[in-house]
Amino acid sequence: MELEKALLRKVGEAIARFQMIREGDRVAVGVSGGKDSVTLLQALLLLARKSPVKFTVCAFTVEQGKFLSPIQPVGEWLRSRGIDWTYFQDNPSLRLLEDEPEHGCDMCSRFRRRAVYEIARGLGANVIAFGHTADDFCEAFLRNALFTGRLSALPAVTHSRKKEFRLIRPLVYVNEEMTRRFAESLGVPVIPCGCSQKTGTVRRSLRDFFTDLEKDYPHLKETILSAMGNIQPNRLLDPRFHSEEDEEDPQSGTMFPIVTES
Numbered sequence: 001m002e003l004e005k006a007l008l009r010k011v012g013e014a015i016a017r018f019q020m021i022r023e024g025d026r027v028a029v030g031v032s033g034g035k036d037s038v039t040l041l042q043a044l045l046l047l048a049r050k051s052p053v054k055f056t057v058c059a060f061t062v063e064q065g066k067f068l069s070p071i072q073p074v075g076e077w078l079r080s081r082g083i084d085w086t087y088f089q090d091n092p093s094l095r096l097l098e099d100e101p102e103h104g105c106d107m108c109s110r111f112r113r114r115a116v117y118e119i120a121r122g123l124g125a126n127v128i129a130f131g132h133t134a135d136d137f138c139e140a141f142l143r144n145a146l147f148t149g150r151l152s153a154l155p156a157v158t159h160s161r162k163k164e165f166r167l168i169r170p171l172v173y174v175n176e177e178m179t180r181r182f183a184e185s186l187g188v189p190v191i192p193c194g195c196s197q198k199t200g201t202v203r204r205s206l207r208d209f210f211t212d213l214e215k216d217y218p219h220l221k222e223t224i225l226s227a228m229g230n231i232q233p234n235r236l237l238d239p240r241f242h243s244e245e246d247e248e249d250p251q252s253g254t255m256f257p258i259v260t261e262s
């Protein structure tokens with residue numbers, strides 16, 4: 001119960017801060033077979049019951065041929081709890097897998113995104129919720145800074161083209177330790193995706209990097225999330241965000257931060 005309360009507090013905080021959900025919304029949740037999306041779905045269903053803002057929730061899964069075993073046990077588990085679940089076999093994705101088995105994430109995501117919009121349209125949803133967690137936000141932030149030369153992570157709220165759908169990530173403040181424990185407490189079957197087993201990827205390296213550092217600094221990701229919500233643009237190198245009014249921070253004492261050797 002404590003875990004559920006903590007989860008709902010964090011999801012509720014994200015929804016309120018970024019105005020993710022509004023009166024009358026129909027929210028479609030993509031269930032991927034993993035712990036994160038099921039946690040998200042359950043959190044939204046619980047909040048929909050309690051919230052003074054009235055909204056409905058439905059769930060779907062896109063079959064792209066990547067699950068290591070059939071996803072149906074998850075669907076049966078959801079339906080046995082009265083949850084509205086749609087299974088959608090995406091034939092273009094399955095053909096892609098046959099034609100280009102080594103295709104990258106960019107192409108796979110593009111195919112998935114198109115399928116997701118098609119399903120959401122069919123379900124009458126105007127909001128699509130994704131199960132990206134605090135861990136995903138931190139990894140995206142570091143990946144972009146280290147490999148793409150950009151300071152950015154993932155949008156907590158954004159829109160599809162022409163604003164047909166609001167796209168939301170309500171697990172932004174929820175870490176994967178919490179989704180793992182919560183999914184376990186639900187007893188929902190977890191069906192891994194073949195890609196989650198890949199080694200030698202940037203994602204895997206970043207995960208290992210965090211795991212290593214978190215042994216000594218367990219709150220590292222919370223600090224990174226705070227940093228993402230507390231930007232000091234005049235201390236970065238993008239002149240578009242500098243202004244004539246900028247003043248030197250008296251605490252810094254110098255134009256350049258002094259790095260002391262320990």
Ligand code: SF4
Pocket residue numbers: 066103104105106108109193195196
């Ligand atoms: S990790 Fe696998 S399933 Fe995910 S986007 Fe990449 S190719 Fe697709």
